[in-house]
Amino acid sequence: KAGVTQTPRYLIKTRGQQVTLSCSPISGHRSVSWYQQTPGQGLQFLFEYFSETQRNKGNFPGRFSGRQFSNSRSEMNVSTLELGDSALYLCASSLEWTYGYTFGSGTRLTVV
Amino acid sequence: GQQLNQSPQSMFIQEGEDVSMNCTSSSIFNTWLWYKQDPGEGPVLLIALYKAGELTSNGRLTAQFGITRKDSFLNISASIPSDVGIYFCAGPPRGGGADGLTFGKGTHLIIQP
Numbered sequence: 544k545a546g547v548t549q550t551p552r553y554l555i556k557t558r559g560q561q562v563t564l565s566c567s568p569i570s571g572h573r574s575v576s577w578y579q580q581t582p583g584q585g586l587q588f589l590f591e592y593f594s595e596t597q598r599n600k601g602n603f604p605g606r607f608s609g610r611q612f613s614n615s616r617s618e619m620n621v622s623t624l625e626l627g628d629s630a631l632y633l634c635a636s637s638l639e640w641t642y643g644y645t646f647g648s649g650t651r652l653t654v655v
Numbered sequence: 656g657q658q659l660n661q662s663p664q665s666m667f668i669q670e671g672e673d674v675s676m677n678c679t680s681s682s683i684f685n686t687w688l689w690y691k692q693d694p695g696e697g698p699v700l701l702i703a704l705y706k707a708g709e710l711t712s713n714g715r716l717t718a719q720f721g722i723t724r725k726d727s728f729l730n731i732s733a734s735i736p737s738d739v740g741i742y743f744c745a746g747p748p749r750g751g752g753a754d755g756l757t758f759g760k761g762t763h764l765i766i767q768p
Contacts, residue, residue, distance in 0.1 A: 547697075576755055576756075578755070578756075578758075585758055585759075585760045585761065586698075586743065586745075586756075586758040587758075588755030588756060588757075589755075590755075591755055599755055601755060633697050633698070635697070643688050643700045643703045644700070644756065645700065646690075646697030646698050646699070647697050648695070648696050648697050649696070649697050
């Protein structure tokens with residue numbers, strides 16, 4: 544059974560650019576969540592999608608957005624990149640969010 | 656928002672030793688999750704706890720859901736080199752909400768040969 548797949552694994556972008564990260568959940572999982580992980584702040588919740596609808600959103604600026612497609616695949620977008628956006632972005636999928644997510648390996652974004 | 660405090664922040668132990676770590680909160684959690692993260696990878700779910708007082712094992716790992724619902728403990732018996740990594744506790748906000756899973760800052764486990 545394939546796990547959660549995130550692409551790309553590594554990305555280097557310049558300040559001011561925008562970036563799109565992709566996540567394919569485990570087959571049958573309709574809930575997809577995104578987290579940002581940094582050494583200083585740890586793991587922080589970005590947003591959650593269920594059946595193409597954003598159900599929850601964390602405390603991040605509007606530059607961070609996402610969407611989910613009918614096949615449950617999800618993308619997140621960060622516009623006008625800042626140096627502080629450098630982080631490991633993790634996607635997680637679940638059948639039911641209260642039972643624990645399965646995380647992907649993440650996309651390491653470096654903003655220079 | 657809700658915060659989870661993990662301790663210790665790091666542990667330096669010898670192979671074969673038992674490990675104990677805990678997670679506390681000022682708020683009640685109805686579910687406690689323990690994850691392990693290896694370098695360059697995403698967190699992997701180790702144990703999920705759903706009921707106050709519950710004690711659950713997964714191989715050499717044992718976790719407990721505190722009676723007050725404000726804490727949880729993870730024990731690892733007879734540590735081996737592959738236990739090295741960062742252990743996180745996490746939980747969903749009570750009754751759902753806008754914050755997703757709340758994670759602790761993690762306990763770094765380092766095993767000295």
